[in-house]
Amino acid sequence: MSKVKEAVLAIFFTLFALSAFAQTGSVRGRIIDAKTKRPLEFVNVSIRATGTQTPLTGTVSDSTGVFRINRVKNGTYTLTASFIGYKSVEKEFTISPTARNVNVKNILLEEDSQVIDEIQVVGQRAQMRFEIDKKVFDVESNISQAGGSASELLENIPSVEVDNEGEISLRGNSSVTIWINGKASGLSADNQAQILEQIPAESIERIELITNPSAKFSPEGTSGIINIILKKNRKAGYYGSFQVGADILGGYNASGSINYSSGKIESYLNVGYRQRKSEGKDYTDRINLDDQGNPISYLNQKGWNDRDGGSLFTRAGLTLHLTQTDHIGIEGFGHFGNRNSNNTIRYESDVPGSFTSSERISDSDNSSKGGNINLDYKHEFSEKSNLVARASWDLWVSDGTSTYKQHSLYPENKETSSWQQQESDNRSQSWEFQADYVNQFTEESKLEAGYKGTLSSQKSPVETYSGETEATAAFDELLYNKYSYDRNIQALYATFSTKVNNFGLQLGLRGEYTDTETKSLGYRETEATAIPYKDDYFSLFPSLFLSYSLPKNHEIQVNYTRRISRPRGWQLNPFMNMTDSLNISFGNPYLSPEYSNSFELNYIKTWEKHTLSVSTYYRNTDDVIQRIRYREGDVMKSTSANITQSSSAGAEIVAKNKLLKFLDFTTTLNFYYNELEGFSYLPAGADTPVTGERDDNFSWTGKIIANAMLPYAISLQATGSYNSKQIIAQGHREASYRLDLGARKFFFDRKINFSISVQDILNSRSWHSITSGNGFKQDSDSWRKGGVFRFTLSYNFGNMKASKQKQQRPSEEMNMMEEEF
Numbered sequence: 001m002s003k004v005k006e007a008v009l010a011i012f013f014t015l016f017a018l019s020a021f022a023q024t025g026s027v028r029g030r031i032i033d034a035k036t037k038r039p040l041e042f043v044n045v046s047i048r049a050t051g052t053q054t055p056l057t058g059t060v061s062d063s064t065g066v067f068r069i070n071r072v073k074n075g076t077y078t079l080t081a082s083f084i085g086y087k088s089v090e091k092e093f094t095i096s097p098t099a100r101n102v103n104v105k106n107i108l109l110e111e112d113s114q115v116i117d118e119i120q121v122v123g124q125r126a127q128m129r130f131e132i133d134k135k136v137f138d139v140e141s142n143i144s145q146a147g148g149s150a151s152e153l154l155e156n157i158p159s160v161e162v163d164n165e166g167e168i169s170l171r172g173n174s175s176v177t178i179w180i181n182g183k184a185s186g187l188s189a190d191n192q193a194q195i196l197e198q199i200p201a202e203s204i205e206r207i208e209l210i211t212n213p214s215a216k217f218s219p220e221g222t223s224g225i226i227n228i229i230l231k232k233n234r235k236a237g238y239y240g241s242f243q244v245g246a247d248i249l250g251g252y253n254a255s256g257s258i259n260y261s262s263g264k265i266e267s268y269l270n271v272g273y274r275q276r277k278s279e280g281k282d283y284t285d286r287i288n289l290d291d292q293g294n295p296i297s298y299l300n301q302k303g304w305n306d307r308d309g310g311s312l313f314t315r316a317g318l319t320l321h322l323t324q325t326d327h328i329g330i331e332g333f334g335h336f337g338n339r340n341s342n343n344t345i346r347y348e349s350d351v352p353g354s355f356t357s358s359e360r361i362s363d364s365d366n367s368s369k370g371g372n373i374n375l376d377y378k379h380e381f382s383e384k385s386n387l388v389a390r391a392s393w394d395l396w397v398s399d400g401t402s403t404y405k406q407h408s409l410y411p412e413n414k415e416t417s418s419w420q421q422q423e424s425d426n427r428s429q430s431w432e433f434q435a436d437y438v439n440q441f442t443e444e445s446k447l448e449a450g451y452k453g454t455l456s457s458q459k460s461p462v463e464t465y466s467g468e469t470e471a472t473a474a475f476d477e478l479l480y481n482k483y484s485y486d487r488n489i490q491a492l493y494a495t496f497s498t499k500v501n502n503f504g505l506q507l508g509l510r511g512e513y514t515d516t517e518t519k520s521l522g523y524r525e526t527e528a529t530a531i532p533y534k535d536d537y538f539s540l541f542p543s544l545f546l547s548y549s550l551p552k553n554h555e556i557q558v559n560y561t562r563r564i565s566r567p568r569g570w571q572l573n574p575f576m577n578m579t580d581s582l583n584i585s586f587g588n589p590y591l592s593p594e595y596s597n598s599f600e601l602n603y604i605k606t607w608e609k610h611t612l613s614v615s616t617y618y619r620n621t622d623d624v625i626q627r628i629r630y631r632e633g634d635v636m637k638s639t640s641a642n643i644t645q646s647s648s649a650g651a652e653i654v655a656k657n658k659l660l661k662f663l664d665f666t667t668t669l670n671f672y673y674n675e676l677e678g679f680s681y682l683p684a685g686a687d688t689p690v691t692g693e694r695d696d697n698f699s700w701t702g703k704i705i706a707n708a709m710l711p712y713a714i715s716l717q718a719t720g721s722y723n724s725k726q727i728i729a730q731g732h733r734e735a736s737y738r739l740d741l742g743a744r745k746f747f748f749d750r751k752i753n754f755s756i757s758v759q760d761i762l763n764s765r766s767w768h769s770i771t772s773g774n775g776f777k778q779d780s781d782s783w784r785k786g787g788v789f790r791f792t793l794s795y796n797f798g799n800m801k802a803s804k805q806k807q808q809r810p811s812e813e814m815n816m817m818e819e820e821f
Contacts, residue, residue: 309339
């Protein structure tokens with residue numbers, strides 16, 4: 001670790017020394033629609049020496065219309081702002097020893113109706129851009145996932161993986177935090193797979209990957225944050241859309257949205273319904289071993305599953321601009337769904353005294369509902385100082401009933417039957433209170449400070465009825481459990497950032513106090529007699545970000561953060577679930593959080609038609625939580641434990657290339673090395689410890705998205721991904737790959753569009769793992785049916801080009817837009 005610190009300090013002082021000799025400046029400004037007075041995103045901005053026609057460098061405007069070009073030498077230049085459908089605008093400026101940083105303020109672009117009428121090739125937003133602390137992926141133009149869900153959309157985001165159970169990983173690490181609109185919004189590791197499956201892909205505007213968040217953000221999730229930004233357009237006037245779709249498995253979807261915006265009010269309403277079906281298969285072959293590692297018996301199983309369900313997702317929001325400096329907003333979303341699953345498992349075994357064959361049929365019916373309500377207030381003390389206060393409430397309710405029927409055949413034609421029904425009632429809710437203060441002292445220096453409090457509570461009682469048949473079933477005291485989990489997190493943070501010429505610095509520190517309490521009650525136990533498991537601790541999370549702008553639009557960034565991954569609710573529950581008598585699982589209330597130190601070195605280079613980002617990273621983690629398995633007789637048991645330490649290092653390459661006028665590629669390659677130290681762990685009640693040898697391997701993933709924009713308003717898209725072999729606790733997961741295709745056609749001046757997509761066209765989506773431990777070797781695989789065709793039709797309506805009178809803001813807001821920002 002000392003070597004890493006020395007390297008960081010060396011880079012710090014080298015960059016600082018270089019910045020002292022920098023003799024260059026910068027130019028910045030904001031791009032605005034001349035009619036609506038709204039910021040324009042993704043506008044191309046380039047500069048050239050006055051009197052020449054060759055561009056020297058350039059950039060694009062961000063989501064607020066702001067652009068900035070660094071490393072501009074002394075001289076007189078012409079700045080050009082251009083965007084499809086608008087007339088280009090040029091401005092002249094000069095960089096000199098007395099005017100290093102030039103602000104051209106607001107550049108107004110006017111629509112060019114003649115150009116719009118003549119356009120033959122359909123343009124679309126750039127699908128990727130880089131900001132100082134994150135990568136941003138625009139997904140509005142994603143064709144291959146039209147009519148899909150948020151979880152399916154995440155599968156096509158670089159460096160993100162989604163397995164068959166909906167668990168999400170970032171750079172090969174499943175300890176990742178998922179946000180919606182910058183907030184937890186009720187998502188946790190226990191429910192995020194179900195919630196993301198209910199959110200329609202068409203309601204999402206962009207996805208942000210924050211791989212090494214600063215102290216301003218929650219440190220939860222050792223691999224970083226995935227922030228899902230939902231659509232909330234703010235164009236003047238009213239407008240909306242309607243969409244319907246279907247797939248060949250019998251699924252269908254429908255959604256609609258309406259938006260209204262004026263100078264004082266911004267509002268929106270979205271409603272979507274999805275009915276989905278899927279099919280899958282799995283198998284597990286297990287060899288039981290004696291103490292010398294010799295095979296003594298086997299237990300094999302094959303399974304088939306069918307899943308279907310429907311979900312309703314609705315969102316609404318209202319923002320009031322009370323004064324020029326005071327704004328208040330309320331927004332929320334709700335989701336209501338049900339999911340049915342039918343599973344059949346067939347076993348074969350030669351374990352002495354056990355069955356020779358068995359069939360287990362399970363039917364589950366689950367309903368869920370939940371939502372988030374958020375109230376925001378923003379006060380602007382000045383153009384460079386503001387305070388934002390927020391309060392939000394989240395609710396998640398999931399009720400389910402599962403029925404299990406098992407019929408087994410023993411030697412000498414002996415037969416047995418069993419019937420079980422398990423009822424669960426999961427409820428979780430949380431309150432969040434947050435206040436953030438920003439004060440920009442100078443053009444290059446800024447202080448941010450804030451507070452965040454999170455109060456969450458989870459309850460999940462389970463009741464089970466067992467018998468040989470449904471008629472003889474009775475309440476099963478051994479399979480009763482009433483579990484509760486309460487967590488209170490209080491946090492304070494402060495960050496300071498500054499820039500000296502081309503050298504940028506951000507320092508931050510966050511302190512968090514965490515208080516948790518869990519209770520697991522068996523039958524006849526009460527709250528008064530149960531012994532709770534309590535844990536409280538205080539943690540500090542520093543962060544350091546350094547950046548340096550090199551000549552010709554190069555930039556280097558170095559950063560360090562400390563992260564935490566707290567155990568999930570189900571991992572802490574000690575209840576022993578014996579519903580499947582051959583596979584028993586239970587939690588561990590004594591789990592401690594994981595802590596990680598994360599370092600990144602980023603390099604970014606932009607050209608007119610190409611962008612390249614190279615990130616190298618190193619992360620070490622203590623008290624790693626892993627799922628471990630061990631055999632007792634013919635029963636496989638599994639639990640979670642803080643068993644080891646891990647370290648990983650890697651390099652991520654992201655490239656955006658526009659090779660032809662109509663063709664572009666976004667390519668991601670992620671190479672990483674993982675190491676898990678050896679361990680020895682004795683589970684409660686076990687006779688011998690579970691051990692694991694030190695293991696390490698080199699893995700890599702690749703993903704490429706190709707977009708073709710053809711004449712006659714036709715767009716094509718192909719997405720391919722590959723994941724190499726990867727180590728897991730007690731084994732490894734084999735390589736996997738997939739390919740998605742999509743096409744879209746626009747009609748009637750882009751008011752109507754029709755898209756067709758096919759997911760996993762090669763039917764190759766599988767998760768194949770090989771594990772071993774005390775007394776067993778196991779080969780498992782599960783896969784979901786691919787080659788699913790989906791059709792989607794969308795219609796846009798309303799006042800997309802509102803009258804000038806409706807689009808203008810009040811005079812006071814117009815004046816504010818003309819001032820320096």
